[in-house]
Amino acid sequence: MDKLIERFIHYLAVERGLAQNTLESYARDLNAYIEFLKRGGITDLNQTRRANIIAFLAELQRKGRATTTISRNLASLRAFYGFLLRDGLLDGDPTANLESPKIEKRLPKVLSVKEVEALLEGPDGGTTAGVRDKAMLELLYATGIRVSELVSLNLTDVNLNMGFLKCYGKGSKERIIPLGTVALQSVSEYVMQSRVKLLRNPSEESLFLNHHGQRLSRQGFWKIIKKYALTARIDKEITPHTLRHSFATHLLENGADLRAVQEMLGHADISTTQIYTHLTKSRLKEVYAKAHPRA
Template identity: 40%
Template sequence: MDEILDPYLEYSALEKKLASRTIRAYSNDLRSFNTWLNERGVVLPEAAAADVAEYMAFLSSTGYSPVSIIRKLSSIRGFFRFIQASGQRSDNPVELLHSPRQPVRLPHAVSVETVAALIDVWNADSPISTRNRALLELAYGAGLRESELTGLTVSRVFLEEALVRPVGKGLKERLVPLGGAAVRWLSLYIDTARPLLAGGRSTPVLFLTYRGNPLSRMTVWNIVKRSAEMAGIKEHIHPHILRHSFATHLLRGGADLRVVQELLGHADIKTTEIYTSVDTTYLRGVIDRYHPRSVGT
């Protein structure tokens, strides 16, 4: 199986520059499909469209969600595109298959007041508190993903210019301006707290644990969860909500959709347009609450 999958996975990593966890997901999806095919006397490179369609039906019948099935079908489609392009097969059995309809999930944003309460629980009374405040200010102030926060290096933070250059999906870089609060707390963290956490060791990563190691994504989740608990916030809060709120609050304030797309690092504007649906819901609530012909109707 490895000799079949390895060239495709290497191509996805080196040429398409996909993240390692995406490569692992592709590998798991394709190995599962291959096992299912082998039980029916078929090998992966020779699967027909009917085999793929039957496998999708099997996944649905065993309780997989449309989102999971769409992802698995995407993995299979990509593999067959690769072997077709490399001349190992003349057709792509997945090309004409339609993905299940995916439910539209609107991103959940919280109010400006909730974000402020979440961030304000941390101050400069310890290196960890300073780090947490700087991290949350950056997450909300620049709309960074968890992976961008944990992978950010000191060399990618330009405090004098008030800019940060994160590395996003597909190893794509972008420049994001920083607001005054993010600059102040990042400056304080880098100058005072980070050297104490680093303990004299040289490390390029910006956010460090108390042992001087890079923060993990799970640690970022725990920081946000702990912040919500300390602030008495009852809503379910996770790091990506700060990114959602960053985008929603910008649009609500009148920012151009294309600008928000660039700030978020979205390759497709359709991804950013989801946030306009959220803001429309907010606007509908304003009309229903305040318009004289809507109140009480």
């Protein structure tokens, strides 16, 4: 069964071109499922039935896993069994007709414009790391790219003369995003002043470097944004996606076209982008309730 997972992950990587983070997520879900089957004495996937899938999902629920996690696990199993069935490695698909648990759509947490400004003012422009951190934060808020896309940027992906960047999102889809004046200035300052000080290997292609002169990791950036959230005294929960959510919400609040925001965020389906319109409506209600004398 372990070999079949390896074969499936290889298929996703080579033929579907999925990102490394997505591949790791699939592998994690499927390995947990296989371990569950082995504990029940099942060593052949042809022995699995619908009841085994339900029992596995029930165990996840007992462990307190979120509905989104359980739904993702079921999606991983559906994709895995579908792959095995197409390759003639299974007689039937036990995930057929299984309904995913209903997921309550939660509105993403966003920062106010003032909170964003406080966060962006946190880095010390007199230090090498501060100039880098300022450039990263400004770039995230200016473009709405994912943190994984941010740390994957190479020096050649940013055109400082034309004022745009090129990034590769989910499924390795390329998109071009314009850079605002402030972000462009911050990134230019970083490239000209700080990156050359952090650089150890002249052939290093990464845009954002850590103090070892290597590509900054997602974990590294996570620590950085948490640090500046504390400095700015922001008591909201900060996640790697916070500036992305804030970027989209602030654009829509100021009249940006939904399709344009969808393209900049790299959403395949506009319904994913529409959640931000619900967010702006809820914020308008809050403003009305506070400001109108007869609200």
